[in-house]
Amino acid sequence: MRERLDSIRTPEKRSGKYTAVAAAVCFAVGVLLGIISKWLDNLAFDDLIWWHGIIERLDLNNFFSAMAIWLLMALIIAVFSPSAGRAALNVFLFFAGMCVAYHIYTILFSGFDPSSYMMIWYGITLASPVLAVLCWYARGKGAVPVVMDLCIMSIFSLACFGLGLFYIDPLGILYVLVYLAAVIVLYRDPKQTAISIIGGFLLAFLLNPLWPYH
Secondary structure: OHHHHHHHOOOOOOOHHHHHHHHHHHHHHHHHHHHHHHHHHHOOOOOOOHHHHHHHHHOHHHHOOOOHHHHHHHHHHHHOOOOHHHHHHHHHHHHHHHHHHHHHHHHHHHOOOOHHHHHHHHHHHHHHHHHHHHHHHOOOOOHHHHHHHHHHHHHHHHHHEEEEOOEEEEOOHHHHHHHHHHHHHHOOOHHHHHHHHHHHHHHHHHHHHHOOOO
16 A cells, blocks of 8 residues: 555655654744734724725735635645655644634634634644645646546635636635646646646536535
8 A cells, every 4th residue: 555655656754853843834834824814804994004905905804714725725735745644744733723823812802712613624624634645645646646636626616716607707816826826736747737727627616516615
């Protein structure tokens, strides 16, 4: 089994110090983005402050409350980890840091406990190691990574576009950038990319009625 998996993508050997630093950085980035996300939720916009206008026009508060940016961060962390095991650890720590920071910040500065809402994100955190392993192997060789790429791009299609029977509607410029970034992260060759994009959208249309984050 190990030989079969290594034939898809070979793990890189890294020192224990590198592993510890990478894990700490992933957790710290999760904490920082969790705080930023909740801070944007609480921000009262003032038209007289120029950077408030930028945040409002880009709709950053809603953007950081949506799935797309978090999926992209997890994908980047997973794909560029040195092994599937490290991908699972790093992505788990990223989501754990984000969830804990968001939860504590809400209690301290928003005055309520969002435990019922956070159960969704804690569930995603618990599932994230398995999904991270799949994402790590998606950058490998052979037919299996192509199928994984297609499935991953279908999720990004659902997260970044409004899909209907006769239309594909971008949710905003930031979502388009997230989608393009996912394509770049998973890129191996033009043929694979075309299959992933086209197949991803076709699968997304089939899954759209089941997608819970409309």
